[in-house]
Amino acid sequence: MTTTTAPRLQGAPRRPAPSTPGWWRSSTKDALAVSLLLVTVLWAVPHGVADLGGGASAALTSLGRLTGLVASDLLLVQVLLMARVPAIERAWGQDELARLHRLVGFGSFTLMLAHIGLVGLGYAGADGRGYAGVLGELWSETWDLAGMLLAVAGMLCLVMVVVTSVRKARAKLRYESWHLLHLYAYLGVGLALPHQLWTGADFLANPLATAYWWTAWAGTAACVVVFRLGLPLYRTLRHRLVVSAVVPEAPGVWSVHLSGRHLEELPARAGQFLQFRFLDGPGASRSHPYSLSAAPTSTLLRITVKDLGDGSRQVAWLRPGTRVLVEGPYGRMTAERRQGRKVLLLGAGIGITPLRALAEELPQGPGDVVVVHRVRSLDEAVFRGELEHLEQTRGLRAVLVPGPRASDDSWAPVGSGTDGAAALRALVPDVADRDVFVCGPDPWMDAALSAARQAGVPADRLHAERFTW
Numbered sequence: 417m418t419t420t421t422a423p424r425l426q427g428a429p430r431r432p433a434p435s436t437p438g439w440w441r442s443s444t445k446d447a448l449a450v451s452l453l454l455v456t457v458l459w460a461v462p463h464g465v466a467d468l469g470g471g472a473s474a475a476l477t478s479l480g481r482l483t484g485l486v487a488s489d490l491l492l493v494q495v496l497l498m499a500r501v502p503a504i505e506r507a508w509g510q511d512e513l514a515r516l517h518r519l520v521g522f523g524s525f526t527l528m529l530a531h532i533g534l535v536g537l538g539y540a541g542a543d544g545r546g547y548a549g550v551l552g553e554l555w556s557e558t559w560d561l562a563g564m565l566l567a568v569a570g571m572l573c574l575v576m577v578v579v580t581s582v583r584k585a586r587a588k589l590r591y592e593s594w595h596l597l598h599l600y601a602y603l604g605v606g607l608a609l610p611h612q613l614w615t616g617a618d619f620l621a622n623p624l625a626t627a628y629w630w631t632a633w634a635g636t637a638a639c640v641v642v643f644r645l646g647l648p649l650y651r652t653l654r655h656r657l658v659v660s661a662v663v664p665e666a667p668g669v670w671s672v673h674l675s676g677r678h679l680e681e682l683p684a685r686a687g688q689f690l691q692f693r694f695l696d697g698p699g700a701s702r703s704h705p706y707s708l709s710a711a712p713t714s715t716l717l718r719i720t721v722k723d724l725g726d727g728s729r730q731v732a733w734l735r736p737g738t739r740v741l742v743e744g745p746y747g748r749m750t751a752e753r754r755q756g757r758k759v760l761l762l763g764a765g766i767g768i769t770p771l772r773a774l775a776e777e778l779p780q781g782p783g784d785v786v787v788v789h790r791v792r793s794l795d796e797a798v799f800r801g802e803l804e805h806l807e808q809t810r811g812l813r814a815v816l817v818p819g820p821r822a823s824d825d826s827w828a829p830v831g832s833g834t835d836g837a838a839a840l841r842a843l844v845p846d847v848a849d850r851d852v853f854v855c856g857p858d859p860w861m862d863a864a865l866s867a868a869r870q871a872g873v874p875a876d877r878l879h880a881e882r883f884t885w
């Protein structure tokens with residue numbers, strides 16, 4: 417194991433990170449509604465609505481077109497949600513975006529199946545095959561219409577992605593395998609385009625429709641290229657991050673110190689995370705998300721990693737000088753989210769990492785910031801010395817709460833009673849007047865968020881980032 421003395425985290429002041437105005441979140445929802453409305457109008461106005469009255473076959477085909485168009489629109493939204501567009505990331509957070517992406521994905525897939533069925537039925541009726549001949553009709557369309565073979569291949573990719581994303585199937589796959597299969601979604605989306613372009617009557621129906629669809633496809637592709645590939649590549653080359661030290665913090669937990677150039681330009685804030693690839697051999701193809709565990713400086717970043725599998729275990733063996741590829745920063749659990757001066761940072765286990773960084777970055781007077789760290793045993797209590805230092809120098813209050821959980825739906829340890837809100841109030845009597853930042857394992861977070869709500873913390877003062885997507 418490589419260990420060296422921890423360098424002090426210091427450096428020149430950093431440029432403030434860009435912030436996202438509160439209205440941006442609702443605007444992204446409005447943009448989605450507008451795009452769906454526009455797609456529907458572009459279908460309805462030329463002949464979509466009129467065709468509904470043109471007999472059963474014409475109506476089925478017309479509805480098939482509508483479902484196909486909405487499915488395409490949602491497919492692009494799905495890709496856009498995961499394109500790491502900074503303003504969207506900051507407004508929603510990657511955990512919420514992943515959930516939305518999943519929801520939109522299943523919606524788009526269902527509509528795509530409806531599209532195939534409805535168009536097949538409509539064409540079979542119009543061609544005189546009768547509705548029972550729908551399979552024969554789909555078979556002929558696949559071979560006869562331009563772009564249809566590619567669309568079928570794309571559809572098969574998407575079927576694979578959807579099947580492997582159903583919770584039960586996903587739980588059986590290794591994360592790496594699931595993620596690799598998931599990348600086939602890009603191929604699926606790409607293969608669907610020629611079919612819409614060459615045979616989509618609504619795509620070609622009028623210049624406005626053509627302009628809309630070209631803008632939507634090209635804009636989405638540009639976002640993926642710029643934000644998923646270009647920006648990470650630029651930041652990796654610009655900042656040239658390398659491992660400068662690996663420091664053991666507790667059994668199975670290490671801090672990795674990273675140094676680089678021009679880090680004052682990296683818009684990273686305490687509370688955020690980045691995706692890291694350590695270029696030290698076989699595991700380098702896979703990125704892992706880790707939160708900053710100290711406020712970033714112009715020369716140093718620090719992450720703290722718990723051994724939870726083969727990728728996270730690998731950090732113990734990192735050598736100083738190892739090059740690091742980064743994507744990000746991502747996440748919105750930053751100091752700018754707090755609405756009042758008083759804050760509770762409530763973390764469990766390794767979920768303390770972003771909160772430790774926030775504890776350092778938040779401007780505060782005595783008693784303004786309280787850190788509650790839930791651990792199963794004292795072995796897990798990382799950063800005790802650092803939090804004590806912040807208590808002495810900044811007036812922060814740190815409370816360590818050890819012990820196994822009282823029950824599955826409790827955030828608190830055995831012996832603290834059954835009322836999670838009361839247990840929280842007992843530790844932090846003015847919790848209802850504070851912004852509460854929560855981070856930890858998924859089920860524990862649900863219990864902690866619910867206790868905070870019951871203790872009177874308003875929903876807009878609760879801030880959370882999950883370590884699982």
Ligand SMILES: Cc1cc2nc3c(=O)[nH]c(=O)nc-3n(C[C@H](O)[C@H](O)[C@H](O)COP(=O)(O)OP(=O)(O)OC[C@H]3O[C@@H](n4cnc5c(N)ncnc54)[C@H](O)[C@@H]3O)c2cc1C
Pocket residue numbers: 591592689702703704705706707708719720721722723724725726727728729766769770881882883884885
């Ligand atoms: C936003 C965020 C911030 C995080 N911050 C920290 C941190 O500061 N310190 C820390 O110790 N851990 C953190 N984690 C968890 C850490 O990313 C995983 O423990 C690590 O990636 C596990 O990889 P593995 O190969 O060791 O384990 P595996 O056995 O491969 O995976 C264990 C579990 O970790 C999750 N996971 C694995 N790889 C990834 C990935 N590339 N992306 C997302 N989830 C993955 C999966 O749910 C998987 O079931 C964070 C996770 C997220 C999503």
